Amino acid sequence: MPFYMPAVQQTDQNSGDIAERLLAHYDVHARTLPWRKLPGQGFADPYHVWLSEIMLQQTTVAAVGAYFRTFTQTWPNFSALAAADDADVMAAWAGLGYYARARNLLKCARVVVSEYQGQLPSYEADLLKLPGIGPYTAAAIAAIAFGRRAVVVDANVERVVSRLFAISTPLPQAKPDIRAATDSITPDLRAGDFAQAMMDLGAGICSVRSPSCLICPIQSACAAFRAGNPEIYPAKLPKSPKPQRVGHVYWIERDGHVWLLRRDDRGLLASMRALPDDGWTARIDGDAIPPAAANWQNLSVQVAHIFTHFSLTVNIAVTSWPADADGPGEGEWWPLKSLDNAGLPTLFRKVSEAVLNAGER
């Protein structure tokens, strides 16, 4: 028997012990985060909790930090954000991904101002009705910002709980069981701290690849640790292969400006400023038809970009546009000197860097 195994196996840990041990660990080891109040310091600003929860959806803490600071400095509360220009908010979100979140962020702020006097509702059921707030986020806000008991289940909790109870059903089928198990260990008091403690545990100790069970505060309650196979949880169904697409992006330059347009408000990179393209999507390649008749020059460099559900290789075609002539269709001439402020999604930022570094235009 390994030296770290207790001489007497603890059995039949009750659910209260798990929360108690986890909260005690959290009181000492809670991560310091810009949107978080440390245990004992009261509840964080609901605006901060909401904003961070939206930004953190499928996004790492490291990636969110700078965006959270920019947003709170530029728009410090719901009223300020609700009054913002859409274009400014979309540009500020550029690079963070999942851009529907930014549009729903604005929608939600405006509803909070118009329907709730600028104060976020505190009940999970009311939060759930707001744009961009789903089951996880509603529970997280109710618990973290308002101290209500709510069952908070994110990917960290799914991993921790599936290991604790050795739930071997693959996701997403296991979600109901995991939620019920999480409910069974969620305390009536400090549900917000409990949720954040679970997420800290999942982000640090109970990690995906090699969990650090030796320092885990709830090791003795963990069925997967007892069985010696925590890394097999949570089970997941195999993923479908990622298609490889090709397409074009077009660079139209006129007197120190480049032609930008606003993408459609639904679908990929919705509502974002962008360079013209030839119609590529996750499902189809581009048709290689330029947005206007011109003397196009193909650059020798390509740009590769990986989205969640497909990989894309783009060819780049450039042309110079006659001085003082209108641009093709609907769009705007954007000064090259301030292209960093255009709020281009990463793909188009990569393309523009490739063009400006190529020197072939």
Place this chain on the structure above:
DNA sequence: TATTCGTGGGG
């Protein structure tokens, strides 16, 4: 219920 939404870091 299954798909469609970005991006960057880690192993």
Place this chain on the structure above:
DNA sequence: TCCCCAAGAAT
């Protein structure tokens, strides 16, 4: 290099 994944929601 490639595959994994992340404080999920909308449709």
